[in-house]
Amino acid sequence: MANVSAFSAIVFLSLNLLLPTRARWSVSLFGGLDRMYAAHCTVGRISLFWMLIHPLALGLANLGDSERLLEIFLPAANLDISLGTASLMLFVILLLLTMVFALPYQDWRRSLRFMGMVLLLAGAHALRAGSDVAVHPPLYAWTAALVLVGMASFLYTFYPYPFLGPRTEMVIDEVTRSKGTTDILLEHDGKLRFRAGQFVYACFRGTDRQNHPFSISGWDGRRIRLSVKAAGDTTSVLASKVKEGDRVPVRGPYGRFGEKRPSDKDEVWVAGGLA
Numbered sequence: 001m002a003n004v005s006a007f008s009a010i011v012f013l014s015l016n017l018l019l020p021t022r023a024r025w026s027v028s029l030f031g032g033l034d035r036m037y038a039a040h041c042t043v044g045r046i047s048l049f050w051m052l053i054h055p056l057a058l059g060l061a062n063l064g065d066s067e068r069l070l071e072i073f074l075p076a077a078n079l080d081i082s083l084g085t086a087s088l089m090l091f092v093i094l095l096l097l098t099m100v101f102a103l104p105y106q107d108w109r110r111s112l113r114f115m116g117m118v119l120l121l122a123g124a125h126a127l128r129a130g131s132d133v134a135v136h137p138p139l140y141a142w143t144a145a146l147v148l149v150g151m152a153s154f155l156y157t158f159y160p161y162p163f164l165g166p167r168t169e170m171v172i173d174e175v176t177r178s179k180g181t182t183d184i185l186l187e188h189d190g191k192l193r194f195r196a197g198q199f200v201y202a203c204f205r206g207t208d209r210q211n212h213p214f215s216i217s218g219w220d221g222r223r224i225r226l227s228v229k230a231a232g233d234t235t236s237v238l239a240s241k242v243k244e245g246d247r248v249p250v251r252g253p254y255g256r257f258g259e260k261r262p263s264d265k266d267e268v269w270v271a272g273g274l275a
Helices: 002-021 024-030 033-061 066-073 079-099 105-129 131-135 137-158 233-241
Strands: 168-178 181-187 199-202 212-219 223-229 247-254
Touching: 002 024, 002 033, 002 105, 002 137, 024 033, 033 079, 079 105, 105 137, 131 137, 168 223, 199 223, 223 233
Parallel strands: none
Antiparallel strands: 168 181, 168 247, 181 223, 199 212, 199 247, 212 223
């Protein structure tokens, strides 16, 4: 059980870092970006489950061996084992920051950068302290490959992706403010292909310079409209910062709302949320 839990933790930790790359295959696999991120949260919980099971399984397997139990449960008693302890403690701290403390978005985003360290420490622990991994070259290679895939995904998500990922440059053509809602009309070159109900990620000048999701609320053949209500850290300051002529990098579109309703007939949809 200890070996199964260790390998499972590495698998799910790597997958947890792979999904946020927004690769087309993962979005298609889960049926949309929203479902993919829901799966991402579930994968994170499963990762923590296996990480908690691993030391418990090791403890049960070594009952009666006080020296071995001391190595497992006392940090710094054994450096290789302490790497796993540090990984688990860091993961728990990150989850507490996410679930218990209402961090501002920017601080929460920064905290996610430590997830790579969680996998790195766990991988080093598995490759150095795992006796079965060390004596079986194929298992060692699989474990190392999983760690490399997870770390490569993590680095891509936080560093090259903001600059190299697929995006469309748009220009703000018109801004209308009314009752706490800002309508932003973005002119584009026609390359953006979207369906009703889809959304995009946009990064506006003067805000936190992060990509935030916004639903496409309208289109006039030349411009798309984003309707933004002041409800969070970024949207609260967005209304006073955006202005005509600003260039906006837009990623997407995402979402599969309405794909399962093929019809040749006109349909009328009524939605709320901005009033």
